[in-house]
Amino acid sequence: MSGLGFFLILLFEALVIGSLMLLMLLYPPIARRGLLFGVYVGEERWDSPEARRIVRGWQAAVVVWTLASIGIVSALFQVFRTPFFMGMAVLFVAVSGMGLYLWAYFRARALAVPGPPPPAVAALARSEGTPLLPFFILAACVLCAVFAFVYCAARYSDLPARVPTHFGPSGHPDAWRPKSFWTVMLMPLMTLIIGTGMGGVVYFTATAKRALRYPQLQVSAEAQLKFRRAVTRFLSAISIVVTVMMTMISVGSVRVGLGLATNLSPWTMGITVVLVVLALGGTLWLALHYGQGGARLERSAGNAPLTDGLADNRNWVLGVFYVNRDDPSIFVERRFGFGYTINFGNWKAVAFLAAFIGLILLVTVMALIKN
Amino acid sequence: MVSQMVPIIVVDRDSDEPVYAQIARQIRAHILSGELPPGTVLPGVRSIASDLGVNLNTVARAYRMLEDERFIIIRDRAGATVAAPPEHPDDAAIEQLSRELEVLLARLRQAGLTPEELCRRIEHALSDSGKNAFHG
Numbered sequence: 242m243s244g245l246g247f248f249l250i251l252l253f254e255a256l257v258i259g260s261l262m263l264l265m266l267l268y269p270p271i272a273r274r275g276l277l278f279g280v281y282v283g284e285e286r287w288d289s290p291e292a293r294r295i296v297r298g299w300q301a302a303v304v305v306w307t308l309a310s311i312g313i314v315s316a317l318f319q320v321f322r323t324p325f326f327m328g329m330a331v332l333f334v335a336v337s338g339m340g341l342y343l344w345a346y347f348r349a350r351a352l353a354v355p356g357p358p359p360p361a362v363a364a365l366a367r368s369e370g371t372p373l374l375p376f377f378i379l380a381a382c383v384l385c386a387v388f389a390f391v392y393c394a395a396r397y398s399d400l401p402a403r404v405p406t407h408f409g410p411s412g413h414p415d416a417w418r419p420k421s422f423w424t425v426m427l428m429p430l431m432t433l434i435i436g437t438g439m440g441g442v443v444y445f446t447a448t449a450k451r452a453l454r455y456p457q458l459q460v461s462a463e464a465q466l467k468f469r470r471a472v473t474r475f476l477s478a479i480s481i482v483v484t485v486m487m488t489m490i491s492v493g494s495v496r497v498g499l500g501l502a503t504n505l506s507p508w509t510m511g512i513t514v515v516l517v518v519l520a521l522g523g524t525l526w527l528a529l530h531y532g533q534g535g536a537r538l539e540r541s542a543g544n545a546p547l548t549d550g551l552a553d554n555r556n557w558v559l560g561v562f563y564v565n566r567d568d569p570s571i572f573v574e575r576r577f578g579f580g581y582t583i584n585f586g587n588w589k590a591v592a593f594l595a596a597f598i599g600l601i602l603l604v605t606v607m608a609l610i611k612n
Numbered sequence: 613m614v615s616q617m618v619p620i621i622v623v624d625r626d627s628d629e630p631v632y633a634q635i636a637r638q639i640r641a642h643i644l645s646g647e648l649p650p651g652t653v654l655p656g657v658r659s660i661a662s663d664l665g666v667n668l669n670t671v672a673r674a675y676r677m678l679e680d681e682r683f684i685i686i687r688d689r690a691g692a693t694v695a696a697p698p699e700h701p702d703d704a705a706i707e708q709l710s711r712e713l714e715v716l717l718a719r720l721r722q723a724g725l726t727p728e729e730l731c732r733r734i735e736h737a738l739s740d741s742g743k744n745a746f747h748g
Contacts, residue, residue: 357626363663365642366618367653450662458620549625549665556665568665569658 249410253517254314258334260521262307264528264579265338269296271532271579273452273551274543278342279560279577280349281358281552284544291352299345306341310334342577346560358553359546362455364462372470375447378477379440382484386436389491390429396495397425404498408490412505414497423608428494430604432487438597439480445593447473449581450570452534452550457542461535464542465574468535472580475523482519486512524579534574551576558585619647623664631666635674643683643694650696654684 269277275284277292278299286292313333404424405414418424449469454461489512493505531537534551546552551574556565563573566586571593575582583590619642623634642648657671664671675692678684682705684692720730 357624361623361625361664361666363621363623363655363660364618365620365639365648365654365660367655450665453663455620455622458618550663553665565665567667567670568662569668570662570665 251315251318254318254331255311256517256521258307258310258314260525261334261338262303263525265303265341266300267528268533268578269299271528271536273533273536273547274539275547276533276551276576277352278345278349279557280346280353281547281554281576282349282352283354284546286352286354289352292349295345295348295352298348299341302341302344306337310337342561343559346577349560353554354552358549358555360455361549362453362458364453364458371444372447372473374473374477375440375444378443378480379437382436382440382480383433385484385488386429386433389432389488390426392492393425393429393495396499397422400425400495400498401500405494408494408505410510412507412510413503420498421611423611425495425498427604427608428487428491431601432484432491434597434600434604435487436480436484438600439476439483441593441597443473443476443480445572445583445590446476446581449572449574450550450568450584452574453548454539454542454545455548457539457545460542461539461545464531464535464538466535467538468531471527471531475527478523479516479520482512482516486516528579533579550574556586621660621664623666625666631664632670632673632677635660635664635671636677639674639678640681640683648694650694652694653690654692654694656691 274287275281277287277295282292310333317329400420402420403417404420405416406418406424407414407416409415447469451462451465451469453465486509489506489509493502493509496502497504529537536543549556556563556568557576558564560577561575561582563576563582563584564586565584568584568586570584571587571590572581573584574580583594585591621635621638623631625631627634629637639648639654648654654675657668657675661668661671675684675686679686679692682695685695686692717730725733
């Protein structure tokens with residue numbers, strides 16, 4: 242790997258780990274009142290001395306975890322300097338981060354609200370309806386991906402015996418392989434799967450279950466609505482940028498293979514930077530402005546108890562997996578962290594997730610086997 | 613948007629009363645109190661089920677119960693709307709409900725309720741939520 246490539250990957254890793262640390266440190270102050278590391282502890286216990294002790298322990302551990310992660314990732318790169326260890330480093334950061342969460346979760350469990358959960362509440366008002374934005378985003382993503390697929394398929398027969406399969410940070414190809422269906426069509430197929438899947442995520446987010454407070458229904462409902470709209474718009478932007486980026490790489494690879502260009506367009510590299518900045522910056526801005534589920538807009542209404550969607554500890558496994566077979570909701574607000582997760586008790590939600598991940602894995606494995 | 617004035621349903625899943633009965637009882641009370649006037653379009657079954665985290669069939673059963681009792685009208689596309697009382701008395705329905713009332717009165721007496729207390733309760737109910745139901 243070139244010096245520039247090494248530096249860029251290291252910079253990227255440091256940026257991701259640093260942003261994660263910032264989000265993890267910000268987590269307790271931006272969390273919804275009543276929720277502590279995936280556990281509903283009630284609005285009163287939420288800022289009790291015991292809860293504050295758990296938060297302080299978490300913040301100290303996050304700082305140590307971040308420094309250790311950056312040190313270990315840097316050491317791995319210095320010694321091995323291969324893309325494989327980039328994946329290993331990401332795996333290490335992810336697994337150790339999960340371990341850190343579980344440690345805080347089990348400590349928070351001791352403060353869980355005893356007895357029956359709070360009541361469930363529904364307003365007898367017509368919902369505001371499904372917004373049109375998710376449909377436009379889904380259509381745009383699919384159209385973009387279909388264009389990439391059709392373009393690559395149409396130029397397949399014109400491609401030479403060897404085609405570029407990997408590009409360096411400068412946009413020049415640094416790996417070539419014999420032409421085959423999987424070497425040429427892997428990227429357009431991935432664009433189609435990921436574009437459609439992300440369009441689906443935008444739709445489900447726009448119609449996600451609301452977690453309200455009672456009796457302060459109005460304030461919490463408005464906060465929820467604003468938060469949901471903001472996350473929908475953010476995910477819409479991410480979906481479009483990802484699909485366009487993948488389409489540009491698909492088309493650019495074929496153009497380089499055909500000899501129509503020597504490298505990927507600088508716009509492709511530019512849009513990659515836009516994606517990183519948008520994803521990290523957007524998440525941080527949403528977290529700081531809205532808080533978890535619009536918590537920062539709730540103000541004094543945050544003292545009212547949450548209703549059963551988020552407050553029923555029986556429906557949450559390890560504080561992150563919502564499992565309610567009765568609930569027809571597909572997406573629900575996360576209890577820990579930021580944004581939405583799926584209802585693992587709903588077969589439609591599980592089928593969506595399984596199809597999304599399963600297709601990506603299937604295409605990847607097929608490409609590895611056939612090449 | 614949920615306004616503070618919008619009537620709500622509160623469901624306790626650990627209550628002895630079945631969830632569908634809790635939903636039907638509260639919608640019925642909102643209709644009787646005038647908070648849900650005739651013509652009001654109610655939220656879809658999926659929307660209420662999602663908010664409450666209960667099965668679709670539970671909400672559908674409550675809606676069917678209210679439809680049978682003529683409190684709401686269910687149309688496939690328009691959803692459920694609050695029904696207006698009929699312009700002319702429905703003699704058959706009144707006869708049927710009167711027979712049920714006789715049974716209920718007998719059971720209340722057997723439960724120890726005095727006629728005076730019964731009258732007081734009926735007056736209270738009419739002056740409170742029932743008034744709007746009878747005077748529109």
